[in-house]
Amino acid sequence: MNASEYTVAAYVIAGTLLFGYALILCISGRALAKDMAAQPPKTDSKV
């Protein structure tokens, strides 16, 4: 690999990690929200 290819690889890795993690968080956050919405609310939650 030459210097240009190394440079492009660095930016591709950084961009993939940053936006990939954002996508993972978005998907897991939505899944959790749906999961919680499907459960009945607790009425006796106050200690």
Place this chain on the structure above:
Amino acid sequence: MANLDYSTPEQTRRDLSRAVPLVGLPAWFCVSYWVLAAASFGAACAMTAWYAPIESTMGVIQKIFYIHLPSAINTFLACMMVFVASVGFLVQRRMWWDDLAAASAKVAVLLCGIVLMTGMIWGKSAWGVWWTWSPRLTFSLLLWLLYVVYLIVRASVDSEQRRAVVGAVYGVVAFLDVPLVYLSARLLTDIHPSSITLAPPMKLTLIVWFVPVTLLCGGLIAMAYVVQARRRQRTEALETGGPEAMNLSLLGEAA
């Protein structure tokens, strides 16, 4: 004594909305935020490719610097967020501080990983080796390991209260490595440059790069925080003991 009640959904929602500015804001703001982050990332890439000149000594590989430095600075900010949230938890004993610390630690690991990888690619091209045990590189690897271990330690503790306390103490201690990373290349003999002189177009490109990386850092911490808080709420709802497991009064009285 601080209010330790974190047992009702209303209390949880109030804490969530107070913790991070992004939480509780309308959808259009969140969409605009991420569109701005993506657009500024694209603009910064374009500036790096076509606007920033090629450095005379190092050549095109110097352009890695534009993502390397903002990632490093934002790693420090994320670590500082872990530190502040850990101190906040130890003082107030509110669980949203713990959620914030965990979320910030995840982003710190991600950003520090980017710093290490881009640095290694630079090193391979500029120095001919992927890695060398210079002070800054060693302390940077240590920083990444410290926060990876932070997440492993958190995952290995079953009790939420104990996990929060252990995480908070660990988060305060782990932050001590941040000044070591910063000062290592300045105070010790190091192959890593401590400062680089930049031409005006290079400076402008570097400044522009701080926008998407900082937006991504803040946005990722906010999103990771929301996921962390929702996971806690779900666990609370699923537990048979429910609210008792979340009550910190015993821990607070002991402290």
